Amino acid sequence: MNDTISFKLNGETIACPVSGAGTLLDLLRDTARLTSARPGxxxxxxGACTVLLDGEAVPACLVMTWQLAGRQVETVEGLQDDQDFLVVRDALARESALQCGYCTPGFAVSLVSGIRHQRSGQETDLGEAIAGNLCRCTGYGGLSRAIQRLTDSCCREDAAAGNDNDFSGD
Ligand code: FES
Ligand code: FES
Structure with a gap:
C-alpha cells in the first residue's frame, strides 16, 4: 500500500505518503524532523514516544500512518505556548524531575493530557496519567514531587473557582 493522507500536525495540515508498515513515530522523527517523541x-x-492524538495521550510507535487521515497530532514542539504544558514544564523543572531527559517529553505529554482530563472531570489522579511512562534513570522521586505540585496547584485553582472537587485522590 502506498497512498497519501493528510492530517494536522501541531496545528498545520500536512500531506504525506503512507506505507502499510510506517508508524507515526517514524513519520515524526524521519519525515517531519520532530524529535521530542523518542524511540524506546x-x-x-x-511511553517515551507519547504524543497527543485527537487530544489523547498515545504511544506514537503504535499508531500506523494510515490511521492518521483527518486526525490531529500534537507533540511537545507544538505545545510550547500551551498553558497546560507550561505548568507541567515548570513543575518538572522546579522539582528536578529529570536526569538524562530521554523520557521527559513523554511524561510531559501524559501529564498535559492528565490535567485536561482532570479539568473535564474524566480523571482525578495524575499518577494514573503517567502509568504508561517509564524512566530508565528511575527518577521517580522528582516525578512524584512534580505530580504533587501539579495536584496542589489544581486544587488551588479549583478552590478559587468555587468548585469542591478534590483532585488529590485521597
Ligand atoms: S517507544 Fe513507543 S511506547 Fe516505547
Ligand atoms: S530521566 Fe533518563 S530515562 Fe528518565
Whole structure:
C-alpha cells in the first residue's frame, strides 16, 4: 500500500505518503524532523514516544500512518505556548524531575493530557496519567514531587473557582 493522507500536525495540515508498515513515530522523527517523541521499546511499553492524538495521550510507535487521515497530532514542539504544558514544564523543572531527559517529553505529554482530563472531570489522579511512562534513570522521586505540585496547584485553582472537587485522590 502506498497512498497519501493528510492530517494536522501541531496545528498545520500536512500531506504525506503512507506505507502499510510506517508508524507515526517514524513519520515524526524521519519525515517531519520532530524529535521530542523518542524511540524506546517501540512496542507501546515505555511511553517515551507519547504524543497527543485527537487530544489523547498515545504511544506514537503504535499508531500506523494510515490511521492518521483527518486526525490531529500534537507533540511537545507544538505545545510550547500551551498553558497546560507550561505548568507541567515548570513543575518538572522546579522539582528536578529529570536526569538524562530521554523520557521527559513523554511524561510531559501524559501529564498535559492528565490535567485536561482532570479539568473535564474524566480523571482525578495524575499518577494514573503517567502509568504508561517509564524512566530508565528511575527518577521517580522528582516525578512524584512534580505530580504533587501539579495536584496542589489544581486544587488551588479549583478552590478559587468555587468548585469542591478534590483532585488529590485521597
Ligand atoms: S517507544 Fe513507543 S511506547 Fe516505547
Ligand atoms: S530521566 Fe533518563 S530515562 Fe528518565
Amino acid at each position: 521499546c517501540r512496542i507501546g511499553r515505555c
